[in-house]
Amino acid sequence: MHIAEGFLPPVQAAAWFAVSAPFVIHGARAVIAESRRTPENTLLLAVAGAFTFVPRRLLPSVTGSSSHPTGTGVGAILFGPPVMAFLGTVVLVFQALLLAHGGLTTLGANVFALAIAGPWAGYGAWRLARSIRLPRAVGIFAAMAVADLTTYVVSSAQLALAHPDVGSGVVGSLAKFLGIFALTQVPLAVAEGILGVLLFRFLDQVARPHLVRLGLAAEEPVHA
Amino acid sequence: MADVHLTSLDDAAWAGPWRKVRVGEKVTLSVGLVLSALLAPSWPGTPAVALASALLIVGPARIPPRVLGVAMAAPLTFLALGSVSVAVTVGDAPLDALAAWGPLAVTPASLAHGLDVGGHGVAGTLALMVLATTTPMVDLLTWLRTLRVPDPLIAVASLTYRLLFVLLDTVVGIHDAQANRLANAAGPRRRWRTSAAATGTVLVRAWDRAERLQAGLEARGFESALVTLPVARPRSWSFRGLTAAVLAAVWIAVVATWAAR
Numbered sequence: 466m467h468i469a470e471g472f473l474p475p476v477q478a479a480a481w482f483a484v485s486a487p488f489v490i491h492g493a494r495a496v497i498a499e500s501r502r503t504p505e506n507t508l509l510l511a512v513a514g515a516f517t518f519v520p521r522r523l524l525p526s527v528t529g530s531s532s533h534p535t536g537t538g539v540g541a542i543l544f545g546p547p548v549m550a551f552l553g554t555v556v557l558v559f560q561a562l563l564l565a566h567g568g569l570t571t572l573g574a575n576v577f578a579l580a581i582a583g584p585w586a587g588y589g590a591w592r593l594a595r596s597i598r599l600p601r602a603v604g605i606f607a608a609m610a611v612a613d614l615t616t617y618v619v620s621s622a623q624l625a626l627a628h629p630d631v632g633s634g635v636v637g638s639l640a641k642f643l644g645i646f647a648l649t650q651v652p653l654a655v656a657e658g659i660l661g662v663l664l665f666r667f668l669d670q671v672a673r674p675h676l677v678r679l680g681l682a683a684e685e686p687v688h689a
Numbered sequence: 690m691a692d693v694h695l696t697s698l699d700d701a702a703w704a705g706p707w708r709k710v711r712v713g714e715k716v717t718l719s720v721g722l723v724l725s726a727l728l729a730p731s732w733p734g735t736p737a738v739a740l741a742s743a744l745l746i747v748g749p750a751r752i753p754p755r756v757l758g759v760a761m762a763a764p765l766t767f768l769a770l771g772s773v774s775v776a777v778t779v780g781d782a783p784l785d786a787l788a789a790w791g792p793l794a795v796t797p798a799s800l801a802h803g804l805d806v807g808g809h810g811v812a813g814t815l816a817l818m819v820l821a822t823t824t825p826m827v828d829l830l831t832w833l834r835t836l837r838v839p840d841p842l843i844a845v846a847s848l849t850y851r852l853l854f855v856l857l858d859t860v861v862g863i864h865d866a867q868a869n870r871l872a873n874a875a876g877p878r879r880r881w882r883t884s885a886a887a888t889g890t891v892l893v894r895a896w897d898r899a900e901r902l903q904a905g906l907e908a909r910g911f912e913s914a915l916v917t918l919p920v921a922r923p924r925s926w927s928f929r930g931l932t933a934a935v936l937a938a939v940w941i942a943v944v945a946t947w948a949a950r
Contacts, residue, residue: 469767471813472806475727493842500841504911507841508899511848515856516892555846559853562821562829563698565764569720569817570727628806631799633780641779663885664892672893 467560467575468620470568473627481623482573485554488581492550499548513544514552538612539661541584542591542605553580578619587612602662609661613654617646697756698821707750707823711922712832715824718745718932722816725936726809729943735808737939742815745935752822760818768810776803826850831919840914847915848902852895859894863887 473481500507517540540549554576560566567575590611594604625639633640668676702708707715726738746752778799782789786796830847834840867873867883875883906915 467767469764469771469810469814470723470817471726471809471811472771478727493839496845497839497841500845504903504907507844508848508903508906509896510845511852512892512895512899514845514849515852516895551842552845552849555849559826559850561817562826565698565760565814565818565821566767568813569723570813628775628802630778630780631796631802632778632783632794637779641774641777645774659881660885660888663881664888667885667889668892671889672896675893675896 467557467567467579468571468623470561470571472568472624473571473574475570477623477627478570478573480573481571481577485550485573485576485581488547488550489554489576492547492552492554495545495547496551510544510548510552513540513548514555516540517549517552517556537579537584537616538587538609538657539664541588541612542608546581546584546588549584550576550580553584556580574620574623578616578623582619583612583616586615601665605661605665606658610654610658613650613657617650617654618643621646698760699825701752701756701822702825702828705750705752705823708825708828709922710823710925710928712824712828713835714925714928714932715820716832718928718935719816719820721932721936722819722939723813725939726812726816729939730947731805731808733942733946734939735812737942738812739808739815741935741939742812742819745819746815746822749931750819750823757818757822760822761814764814765811768807768814771810772803772807775806776800828920831917834916834919840916844915852899855898856891856895859891860887863890 496510499510517537537549537553540552544552554572557567557572557575557579561568561572587608591604591608594607595601599607621639621642624642625635628638629635630637630641665676722738722742726735729735729738743757746757747754776795776799777793778796779792780794781792782794783796786794787800788795827847827850830843830850833843833846864887867887873880903911
């Protein structure tokens, strides 16, 4: 779900940079504050950044397509959306320069979709589920799936605004891009949600101290 | 495929002769070409930028064409798919449609728009490759310090980059181990469990490695900055001249074509 280099008109590319910048700066300040308050968390933050890079290698193939999970839902639950805005930006720069995936002039738009809108929506779903006392597994599933789906909807909207359909305008273009991506991204969002539930169940069994330290588990085992 | 990309681009950057060129000078060249690809009209701007970028990469930067080909394979696929989706219109087929399939159609205008977008994409991606294939990520991260990016941010980005390779190695190892135990031949339920176990194991091992790395760094006096001695790279007037000549040639071609109309 990355918009490739050159796919956005110059004005829109610049506008997405302007929209994303305050979130990334806010996230960067949160990272600086966190690493100064507890230097040992610097490594933990780096782990979170690197971890968001690898989920595509871990999910079983659902559609056989080149789409991949965003991996930002788990980061939003573990570290919060502001931190993910900065870490997501770092990862997107790495992807652009190491994999030629995404781009430089589309970085602002990709950051907004993958590192801001997705994590915030996923985190919102997680907090909502917890506040109405839904089971933790439901909250995790909702966070992962909503983060993925939000990224997909925002990316489609960005492309629709950039390339209105010749006949049916922005609305027709939005329907077109949503329809194309839905083939792969909807199953992937469900798959990412299921994987998230199983992941936290696994972590409950083998890495409970880490979850307790992050405030995601009580001292006693909680079964998802 | 992703691993091949990840190592091959960075390996090429480490081994290439442009490693000795100042990072800022390479950033200027690459970003200049990227912006030219974005701002110039598709004819002759995008072929000019694409050609210049490809020639610079396989010419003076001496990157093997095979490395460039492998690196460009995935982006070219995405660009082609994206261009096709832009070229297809939705709704009632217009009278001037070149082809129509139910609610989908291709018109001369939509086809031109799709080709235009694809051209900008290919040129921009090749322009970005000028930087990606000649500048190791470590050099870029070190260069950020000269732009006064705060040390903790550079430290997190640098450690993220280093942990990336560790995590991907771990992923490959876990995958191989699971495949050798016939995990791929198992039913869907077990495959989901093994995928979750692989994800969790990667995270737990990453945490453990991070804690050990933290202990090691603290023993060496780490607080919030991973400062290393920068490699001294002299200013290169010939490289700056090359940058100016390439960018000027692209824009002269654009202006000349515009004036000839």
